[in-house]
Amino acid sequence: MKFVGELERKEWSGVTYVEVEPQYWYENAARLKDQGYLFPTMLTAVDWPAEKKVQVLFLAYRLRDAQAVALGTKVDRDKRELPSLTPLYPGVEWHENETYEMFGINFAGHPDYDRWGRIRKVLLSEDPRLFPKDRYPLLKDSGGYKNLPKVDWANVEATDQEKEGLYEDLTYVYVGPQHPATHGPVGFLLGLRGEVIEDLIPRLGYVHRGVEWIFEQKDYTKVIPLLDRQCYVDAIGWEIPYVLALEELMDVKVDRKGQLLRILSAELSRIQSHLLYIGSFAENVNHLTAFAWTVRDREVFINLLEMLTGQRMTFNYLRPGGVARDFPKNFVDVYEKVVARFKKHFERLIETTLDNPTIAMRAEGVAKVSADEAIKYGWSGPNLRASGVAWDMRLNKPYMGYDDGIEFEGAIGSVGDNLDRMLVRFEEIKQSLKIIRQVLRELTERGEQELGQHLRRAPPFPRKPGVAYGYHDSARGENGVLVVANPSDPKARTRPWRVHLRSPVFVHTMSLKYLGRGQLLQDFLAFYISLDTCVAEMDR
Amino acid sequence: MFKRVNRNLIKKAKPVNEAVKWARRNSLWLLHLGIMCCSIELMQAGFAFHDFERIGVLARATPRQVDVILVNGPVNRKMAERMRRLFMQTPGPRFVIVMGECAMNGGPWWESEYVLKGIHELIESLPEEYRKDVHVVNLAGCPPRPEGLIRAILKLEEKIHGGDLAKAPLTRYYLHDEEGSKKKIVDPMMRYAYDNRKAGEKK
Ligand code: SF4
Numbered sequence: 001m002k003f004v005g006e007l008e009r010k011e012w013s014g015v016t017y018v019e020v021e022p023q024y025w026y027e028n029a030a031r032l033k034d035q036g037y038l039f040p041t042m043l044t045a046v047d048w049p050a051e052k053k054v055q056v057l058f059l060a061y062r063l064r065d066a067q068a069v070a071l072g073t074k075v076d077r078d079k080r081e082l083p084s085l086t087p088l089y090p091g092v093e094w095h096e097n098e099t100y101e102m103f104g105i106n107f108a109g110h111p112d113y114d115r116w117g118r119i120r121k122v123l124l125s126e127d128p129r130l131f132p133k134d135r136y137p138l139l140k141d142s143g144g145y146k147n148l149p150k151v152d153w154a155n156v157e158a159t160d161q162e163k164e165g166l167y168e169d170l171t172y173v174y175v176g177p178q179h180p181a182t183h184g185p186v187g188f189l190l191g192l193r194g195e196v197i198e199d200l201i202p203r204l205g206y207v208h209r210g211v212e213w214i215f216e217q218k219d220y221t222k223v224i225p226l227l228d229r230q231c232y233v234d235a236i237g238w239e240i241p242y243v244l245a246l247e248e249l250m251d252v253k254v255d256r257k258g259q260l261l262r263i264l265s266a267e268l269s270r271i272q273s274h275l276l277y278i279g280s281f282a283e284n285v286n287h288l289t290a291f292a293w294t295v296r297d298r299e300v301f302i303n304l305l306e307m308l309t310g311q312r313m314t315f316n317y318l319r320p321g322g323v324a325r326d327f328p329k330n331f332v333d334v335y336e337k338v339v340a341r342f343k344k345h346f347e348r349l350i351e352t353t354l355d356n357p358t359i360a361m362r363a364e365g366v367a368k369v370s371a372d373e374a375i376k377y378g379w380s381g382p383n384l385r386a387s388g389v390a391w392d393m394r395l396n397k398p399y400m401g402y403d404d405g406i407e408f409e410g411a412i413g414s415v416g417d418n419l420d421r422m423l424v425r426f427e428e429i430k431q432s433l434k435i436i437r438q439v440l441r442e443l444t445e446r447g448e449q450e451l452g453q454h455l456r457r458a459p460p461f462p463r464k465p466g467v468a469y470g471y472h473d474s475a476r477g478e479n480g481v482l483v484v485a486n487p488s489d490p491k492a493r494t495r496p497w498r499v500h501l502r503s504p505v506f507v508h509t510m511s512l513k514y515l516g517r518g519q520l521l522q523d524f525l526a527f528y529i530s531l532d533t534c535v536a537e538m539d540r
Numbered sequence: 541m542f543k544r545v546n547r548n549l550i551k552k553a554k555p556v557n558e559a560v561k562w563a564r565r566n567s568l569w570l571l572h573l574g575i576m577c578c579s580i581e582l583m584q585a586g587f588a589f590h591d592f593e594r595i596g597v598l599a600r601a602t603p604r605q606v607d608v609i610l611v612n613g614p615v616n617r618k619m620a621e622r623m624r625r626l627f628m629q630t631p632g633p634r635f636v637i638v639m640g641e642c643a644m645n646g647g648p649w650w651e652s653e654y655v656l657k658g659i660h661e662l663i664e665s666l667p668e669e670y671r672k673d674v675h676v677v678n679l680a681g682c683p684p685r686p687e688g689l690i691r692a693i694l695k696l697e698e699k700i701h702g703g704d705l706a707k708a709p710l711t712r713y714y715l716h717d718e719e720g721s722k723k724k725i726v727d728p729m730m731r732y733a734y735d736n737r738k739a740g741e742k743k
Contacts, residue, residue, distance in 0.1 A: 124654075154666075183574060185573075206616070536613075
């Protein structure tokens with residue numbers, strides 16, 4: 001493929017990285033789109049103060065043959081400007097918001113300019129009393145999240161009120177952050193005409209902690225426990241991409257047993273996460289029985305994970321080169337016993353849920369998202385598949401030994417409504433049980449074989465500079481972690497230079513800005529829950 | 541001549557106080573607010589196996605009707621004003637269970653000043669008449685287990701009662717032996733797998 005103003009071409013993590021000159025940024029993205037790279041995965045930046053440059057990266061996939069291209073460019077640190085890619089890829093809008101607030105890169109032509117005259121901050125507070133206005137925390141010399149102005153909470157008011165850009169003929173209603181249906185502190189500002197939502201502003205950042213900056217202050221291995229706390233329901237889902245990226249940078253290989261244990265933990269975690277999803281969706285449309293049942297059955301998988309990893313929720317299980325603990329001896333016995341019972345429960349759960357007329361009314365035909373829209377906005381995981389797109393990274397872009405003799409099918413839906421999104425999860429639970437069965441059989445056949453490389457110490461940090469992107473199709477979508485190593489800098493010798501988390505939940509929630517319009521108020525909340533959220537990874 | 545009535549007499553109505561205490565400690569209603577990871581353990585504590593409803597705890601969605609605010613995650617600068625408002629909206633006495641390291645001191649996010657160094661920063665900023673009836677129970681862990689949360693609720697009951705409730709055997713799982721007499725503590729997980737003594741579930 002040809003690009004204009006190409007400076008450099010590299011390969012990492014199965015991605016073709018092409019660096020171009022900044023003035024050809026938009027043109028090259030247009031070429032990329034013409035080649036069929038329709039799926040906008042992420043857009044982010046890396047600061048290089050020594051070169052006086054900020055590097056912007058845009059990663060896009062071509063779904064039909066699972067090709068990935070990353071377009072990169074370096075803009076001057078003093079004049080951080082680029083044209084916005086939103087006319088080509090509407091799904092990068094929120095990534096550009098985030099890159100703006102973290103790096104101060106102005107994306108000319110960003111849709112926020114039309115309405116607010118500036119790019120809005122989505123994660124950080126816009127109130128200068130809480131966070132200095134012109135500080136872009138991920139620039140290396142900005143001071144990050146340290147030395148913030150002191151706040152006297154008794155005298156601070158209206159820090160998150162929307163004042164500008166509202167339409168006068170609509171009635172605005174704040175939903176959240178403390179709201180039982182949002183499952184965590186997320187807010188929405190809904191502009192209503194009657195019961196119909198005509199304008200929607202997602203209000204994020206109520207649990208923003210600045211984790212990407214915190215990661216830069218920590219040693220490589222000390223990042224792993226914090227990754228668990230990004231999505232606490234499917235915690236393994238964040239460890240995997242980071243550790244895969246790290247292994248690529250360190251040149252470490254994992255043996256088969258290590259891979260099997262990783263797959264086992266990932267699938268157990270997926271099951272309990274999907275159970276919680278089904279329960280919370282059912283709870284939101286007043287089918288509380290299902291919630292009580294799924295919480296009960298979820299406890300079983302939590303306990304199995306505790307047996308495997310030593311923790312209930314925040315596992316801290318993966319290590320570069322392997323996993324932290326060996327396979328427990330009686331795991332298979334316990335698993336067989338509890339899963340026999342779980343299967344009975346599961347059948348009854350499906351039966352009662354699908355028989356329930358409330359569920360039928362609130363799910364069937366509500367909030368349809370077409371395949372084109374889902375791809376356009378960068379949806380991934382079960383939500384994308386529910387819209388009828390056959391894209392499961394475990395099958396299409398296999399990693400971590402998923403392609404090595406493990407047989408399972410991806411689940412796809414047909415119309416992409418709430419019902420499809422739920423049914424896809426039901427099917428995925430069944431497929432995960434199938435995967436676990438195969439993994440356990442293989443583990444038993446291998447017997448008491450010594451566990452892989454992690455016992456022979458892996459080097460604790462990469463020695464060479466490099467970039468790697470790890471991904472995992474978790475319970476919520478494509479969890480992607482970009483790790484940049486730059487050991488030549490004395491401060492970053494044992495620490496990552498940059499870690500970026502590509503959060504599927506962030507993408508799904510922000511895309512409600514457009515997809516939520518035209519819905520009824522009560523359907524909107526059911527729609528939002530049907531996307532499966534996890535606030536901590538959304539806000540980071 | 542006139543004699544001024546002794547208004548202090550009203551406070552001597554001790555049995556009423558006792559009854560209020562008794563009622564209060566047996567029906568602590570929690571605010572339905574999940575901030576981060578710890579809220580998942582709150583949810584697990586509320587349903588099967590742990591079930592805090594058996595000790596009178598109920599989650600309510602509006603702060604106007606709750607006794608206990610459970611802070612189960614980091615409170616950052618954007619959330620702080622909202623959190624403070626929730627404290628003010630709760631009728632007194634305000635009981636607070638500070639669940640997890642984040643709410644206690646910033647926890648794993650201590651490097652970032654954007655996260656408050658503990659919920660006490662907010663409690664201290666409340667007006668005097670609100671602050672004086674805030675009662676706090678701290679619960680360490682990242683995240684604490686559901687049993688821990690139940691223990692914290694009992695601790696709060698103990699505080700309200702002013703006595704010792706430590707011996708209340710509520711956090712354990714007792715099952716009768718096959719012989720029927722002895723009590724045995726059973727892992728809830730094992731109970732899920734094996735317990736088929738109840739009539740309907742025999743298969
Ligand atoms: S204390 Fe730990 S588990 Fe609880 S909210 Fe904070 S990070 Fe999550």
